[in-house]
Amino acid sequence: MEVFPRTSSRRLDKAVETFMVWVLRAGGWASVLVTFGIVITLVTESWPFFREVPLIRLFQDTMWTPLFAQPQYGIGALLAGTLVTTGVALLVAIPLGTILAIYLSEFADPKFRDWVKPMLELLSAVPTVVYGYFALLSLTPILQKIFPDLPQFSMLSAGLMMGVMIVPYVTSLGEDAMRSVPMLLREGAFALGDGKLGVGLRVVFPGAFSGLAAAYVLAISRAVGETMIVAIAAGLQPKMTMNPLDSAATVTAFIVQVSLGDLPHGSIGYQSIFAAGAALFLMTLGFNLAGHALRRRFHRAT
Amino acid sequence: MQPEPLRTLQEGRARRRRAIDSNFRRLGFFLTLSTLGILAILMLNLAMNGLARIDWQFMSSFPSRRAGEAGILSAWVGTLLLMLVTASAAIPFGVAAGIYLEEYAPKNRWTAFVEINIANLAGVPSILYGLMALGLFVYQFRFGQSLLSGGLALGCLVLPIVIVATRESLRTIPSGIREAAFALGATRWQAVWHHLLPYSTGGIATGVILAMSRAIGESAPLITIGALTFIAFLPPAPLISHAPFVSVDWLFSPFTALPIQMFNWVSRPGEEFQSNAAAAGLILMVITLSMNAAAILLRRRAQRNITW
């Protein structure tokens, strides 16, 4: 009886297996190294800044002018810009995104939905510099017809544009969450004679809430970290103001503004953008982790 | 038989619910179309302001102080070369990490940490990748404000997209396929290489296209490493006429790219620069939107071709 070599290549196979495990594991490490790279760079490069500037001044000062001869370090001025633009964006994205999610998951024809959802996702694929261009050159002039005093750069315009950019995140994640609510729960409410919107609001919305909350939280993280739209349309001057009709720099816009100039390694300007970056990292880290946890909780529940 | 008043009450309620539902349906439909309309308006606006500007001169000229003579030659060449670096960094590491996490990783604390890390990384603002690149690649590794620094920054930025796409696409393969391969005596790597990778190429390719389209439109990280400068030259060619015929000098060349060229023009006063910006934006939009459309079609086809 003819026997073919069952075992001849086993040693080679084993060697390849061992080698590949290392190669693949290296890929996993790469992702961790990127995080370490970000954290370590932010910490080491902003270290001199935090050594020079007592933490208390970050909250006491009312202006953010680290590059002036008499520097002020009130990071509140940057945070205010971030807060207002993010707030405006969320006022657009959360209601609109949620309505679209309910509509697509509970009302729309499945064929229409399968066609529309990727189209909507294109909105978040638009390069943000294009949004910035549109906000500054088209949206702001329109808004100036409504608010005649609106300056050329305004947090309102940038925030609205950012809201449009974020809608697909809310809709897409939210719709996924709502659709994974079991049909059985809906049928229970329908059997009692409730309408579709009633079922959507009273059964599906609460059932998908942690999934939706994850979508909202991730949307906040996007808005906080968005850079180009605000750098182009909201202005680059830090200003302690909560008025969306005003112009003000966000944390991200400040980094852009400093980067645009000459930036010698080790200068106070150089250090200050890493300090701003560290603040940004901490904020988004919180939202990202919360979003991740909510999503995991939702997936475990359904 | 129900008493008359209750029945009319019920009928009234039911009628109201139907009315609410059909109103909401109309609202939802209207808002969906309006939201999509924004995309159309964006395209139209760019086309109206920029289409006339796109010609051979625009594609083949360097930036210039005079708007009418300016072009995007160094910008699109820069974008192309950047993507080369980004893809070569993000694809191998991203696919490897995806395979590792989905097929190999033991369920322990370290793996849980890596997963949370990736979820967070996907949400880290792009400008922070720029800060990392500035501190690490530009100064620590002394790559300078080069294509290499910029490409690596974008590579790190899209790494999570590639990882997640790889994992999701591996996850759609039923475990029966893995078991069939193992039962015939395949090693894990043989199962991956002979089966799992070939059956998930559609999904992985979709993810890679989306990742590249994201990278093409990014400007913040590039601005942070200091790429917003006046670049009126091309990087050295990667192919040269004498042995060894390839050169890596271009990796260390300063560069500009389409989105930062556009940003530069947006921030200048004057209609003429703004139509340059619109033209660059139109090109960017066409590239990113068609990449996204390609990704959608690819995903649809991959889903249709293999039904488990």
Place this chain on the structure above:
Amino acid sequence: MSLSPENARQAIPESDASESKDLPKVQIRGVNFFYGSHQVLRNVSMDVPALKVTALIGPSGCGKTTLLRCLNRMHDLYPGNRYEGSIQVQPDGTDILGSGVDPIQVRMRFGMVFQKPNPFPKSIYENVAYGLRLQGMNRRRELDERVEKALREAALWEEVKSRLHQMAHNLSGGQQQRLCIARAVATDPDVVLFDEPTSALDPIATSKIEELIVELKKRVTVMIVTHNLQQAGRISDMTAFMYLGELIEFGETNRMFTNPAKPQTEDYISGRFG
């Protein structure tokens, strides 16, 4: 001791097959199995005779699949699983649970057919050839011969010979399962393990596969898990009845079905539980 299938083959020349029929092929001794801390098999011992069909029956969840998957070390693929005891494969006597035994070589000696047909999304030809390629066979002519032989053994050759290079997924469910059988027998394994191979199939496809299994035992030892008592009665020579992870009774099928020794076996066979 290392596995050497070459020796195994020389030790049982084909002409002697009829005389070796009552030799045990697989000797299971005191096997305990744990998913993590959850013990699923308790002290299972049995001698699976060579070149016969041995059926594993018992109520759902009693550990039939778990026992079957011990034989080709499939449990090694998932973390936290633990075996105790020994499983010796004759004639060489290798303990396949022993440390130092390569699970992959064990799997090359034990073919497996699963509950749901799971052909690779490749051509019919490549499905059958895959196991051969894994074992180092690359010559086209040899592969062609082996693939044809395996497909004939799986009674599929006539139906697919004109479309060997078409996708396996275009076949019907029953054909797919026969393809999986061809894939499992192509490498001449010593034992083929079937885990409820017909539970996803219609009656006609089922009876084809049953015929096939009876044919197969001329050449290989067969173990089959089935929840279908009639099926066990139709095709098996030996039957093992398991209950709550223990082997309750093991003997010739005819005797087990007509005259079970244990009351639990009788209850199960007469349909009083399970």
